[in-house]
Amino acid sequence: METPHFDQDQIRDQQRQLWQARAQLWGEERARTRGAQSEPDPIALRLMELAAIKEGDRVLDLACGIGDPSFQIAERVGTEGHVLGVDFSEAMIAGATALAAEHGITNATFQPIANERELAVPPASFDAAVCQCGLMYMPDRVGAVQAILAALKPGARLAVCTWGPAEHSPQALFVYALANLHFDAPLPPADALAEAFVAQSIPSRKQLEAMFLAAGYRAIASETSIYLTIQEATPEAFWSIIESQSSIATRLLADQPDAVRQAIREDAVRLLGRMFPEGGIRLGSEVVFASGMKPE
Numbered sequence: 001m002e003t004p005h006f007d008q009d010q011i012r013d014q015q016r017q018l019w020q021a022r023a024q025l026w027g028e029e030r031a032r033t034r035g036a037q038s039e040p041d042p043i044a045l046r047l048m049e050l051a052a053i054k055e056g057d058r059v060l061d062l063a064c065g066i067g068d069p070s071f072q073i074a075e076r077v078g079t080e081g082h083v084l085g086v087d088f089s090e091a092m093i094a095g096a097t098a099l100a101a102e103h104g105i106t107n108a109t110f111q112p113i114a115n116e117r118e119l120a121v122p123p124a125s126f127d128a129a130v131c132q133c134g135l136m137y138m139p140d141r142v143g144a145v146q147a148i149l150a151a152l153k154p155g156a157r158l159a160v161c162t163w164g165p166a167e168h169s170p171q172a173l174f175v176y177a178l179a180n181l182h183f184d185a186p187l188p189p190a191d192a193l194a195e196a197f198v199a200q201s202i203p204s205r206k207q208l209e210a211m212f213l214a215a216g217y218r219a220i221a222s223e224t225s226i227y228l229t230i231q232e233a234t235p236e237a238f239w240s241i242i243e244s245q246s247s248i249a250t251r252l253l254a255d256q257p258d259a260v261r262q263a264i265r266e267d268a269v270r271l272l273g274r275m276f277p278e279g280g281i282r283l284g285s286e287v288v289f290a291s292g293m294k295p296e
Contacts, residue, residue, distance in 0.1 A: 063134025
């Protein structure tokens with residue numbers, strides 16, 4: 001199959017607009033569900049294990065968003081360590097910086113970057129690096145992990161994770177099925193939704209391993225696991241999360257009139273009520289992990 005051509009600058013502009021718009025919603029949702037202090041996130045914990053992060057380390061967090069998993073890493077590295085979170089959304093960086101100041105977190109700082117290949121950090125200056133569910137949105141994925149390689153000290157490790165394929169993500173399939181019921185024209189196959197935002201996932205360990213190998217890493221490892229990624233008390237709360245955080249929902253619903261969006265929302269709430277009659281929406285998704293070491 002021929003690989004589709006993507007205009008990388010156009011994709012970055014689309015992504016920047018998307019994450020700028022979501023920054024406030026993410027901050028509000030974080031405050032609603034967890035307060036300001038980050039609760040243990042099993043995905044972030046696994047990333048820290050794979051990157052071999054320890055007390056006193058200096059860690060780089062690419063695509064840090066509003067501070068997850070940077071704040072969790074900051075707890076692990078302690079006052080002798082430091083976390084630098086970078087993201088190309090200035091609104092996300094502003095949100096993370098505000099949270100750090102509000103809660104007196106002094107060993108985590110945040111700065112914007114131009115793109116995934118230009119991290120604006122000193123070479124060979126980090127003991128470890130992570131990228132949690134951000135790599136799949138970047139147009140130059142190999143370039144991103146190469147840029148991190150340059151920032152790592154010899155022998156240091158990078159750990160990343162991405163969502164698995166759509167068929168292993170019930171919330172993605174749920175959104176797609178609902179949209180298909182309401183749109184006048186049939187939707188393209190689910191994997192074609194990648195055209196606007198490159199991809200929703202990097203669906204295989206083999207693909208991630210190949211990126212690490214191409215970038216120059218050694219001691220490469222990968223794994224997949226199912227994690228509880230949606231846990232909400234009511235169908236209404238679940239759908240609010242999907243509308244504000246799901247890139248598939250953003251892609252499908254962005255240009256739809258209010259009446260269509262409201263009809264989809266009503267159907268979602270009704271169907272979820274039937275699926276979970278006792279209340280408590282719980283859905284899991286496959287997460288693909290990979291890690292590699294900078295040669296010594």
